[in-house]
Amino acid sequence: MFAEDSLAFTVNALDRMAPRRTDAGWLAQQMDLPQARHLGFIGERALLVLNPLGGLALYSLPPSLVREPVFLGSEGEEKPIFASLLPDDQDLAMFGEEVKAIDLRSLAMQSVLPPPMLGVLAQARTLLHWHSTHRFCxxxxxPSEMRDGGYRRHCPACAADHFPRTDPVSIMLVTMGDRCLLGRQARFAPGMYSALAGFIEPGETIEEAARREVFEEAGIRVGEVRYHSSQPWPFPANLMIGVLAEGLSETITIDRTELEDARWFTREEVRAMLAGRHPAGLIVPAPFAIANRLLRSFIGA
Ligand SMILES: [Zn+2]
Structure with a gap:
């Protein structure tokens, strides 16, 4: 188990070597280095190897299975890491029984990997997903072709270049004095409440998106919005931008298409929810998610 308060996917120690990866010859040479590592994914599940002491480590694919690898970066001088997407029906048994395919959400939830490893897997997953869904111009x-180690696709027919996407989401903790606003979606686990969130639309600032979403979903007017922290969220390509927002009105009007419920919670209640001892059994997202960090900042923890 690694630090429980660590926000998943936010640590990534790789040098991405952006200026070098545009050089196809250099990339090909890195790929063939004996110490190069080639991560494998089946859908959103990463291949990991159980080591004899019980921990998990990144698994490196045999060269015959490496296909259209994306370049993630280097761990130091000439220690490159690549990642390949394997077919959905890949036979896992061929890797031996100590190799497991585990989805990133479970890995984050269980804190079973060192944080920098989880960050590398998030980078790989988002990039591989983009290639698998953007094969055509x-x-x-x-049909378009991968370039720059996976950070661009080029169309040989019309010369257009396409770049991997990251979708920004504003996640906001609205506070008013001693209380904060939390909502729950029907798909949440029973009793779970979280900060409201929504995609930032084209032409919108983070602050405007936060104000719009809170008003649409809960009918609350928001004043000042302050940036708090951010988190890559590889399901498949979000960047969660956490903000603290000042509530200006109190009466909640719930948009039932978005939320099942929304309520004001006191600091005392939030403390109880974070500690898992709320009298009504209400809970908040686990420490691997940014909503938890926003709530901790609200109670001064
Ligand atoms: Zn084209």
Whole structure:
């Protein structure tokens, strides 16, 4: 188990070597280094190897299974790490029984990997997902080709370049004096309440998106919005931007298409929820999610 208060996917110690990865010759040479590591994914599950002491480590694919690898970066001088997406029906048995395919959400929830390893897996997962869903040029429809170690796709037919996407989401803890606003979606675990969140739309600032979402979902007017922290969220390509927002009105009007419930919670209640001892059994997201960090900051923990 690693530090329980660590926010998943936020630590990544790789040098991404952006200036070098545009050089196809250099990349090919890195790929062939005997110490190069090639991570494998099946959908959103990463291949990991159980070591004899019980921990998990990154698994490196045999060269025959490496296909269209993306370059994640280097752990130091000439220690490159790549990642490949394997077919959905990949036979796991061929790797031996100590190799497991585990989804990133479970890995984050269970804190079974060192944080920098989880960050590398998030980077890989988001990039591989983008390639698997953007194989054709969105301008002319011709098949496009991977370039720059996976940080660009080029269309040979119309010369358009396409770049991996990251979708920004504003996640906001609205506070008013001693209380904060939390909501629950129908798909949440029973009793779970969290900070409201929504995608930032084209042409919108983080602050405007926060104000709009809170008003749409809960009918609360928001004043000042302050940035708190952020978290890559590889399901598949979000960047969660955590903010603290000042509530200006009190009466909640719930948008039932978005939320099942929304309520004001006192600091005392939030403390109880974070500690897992709320009298009504209400809970908040686990420490691997940014909502938990926003709530901790609200209670001064
Ligand atoms: Zn094209």
């Amino acid at each position: 969105s301008r002319c429809g011709a």
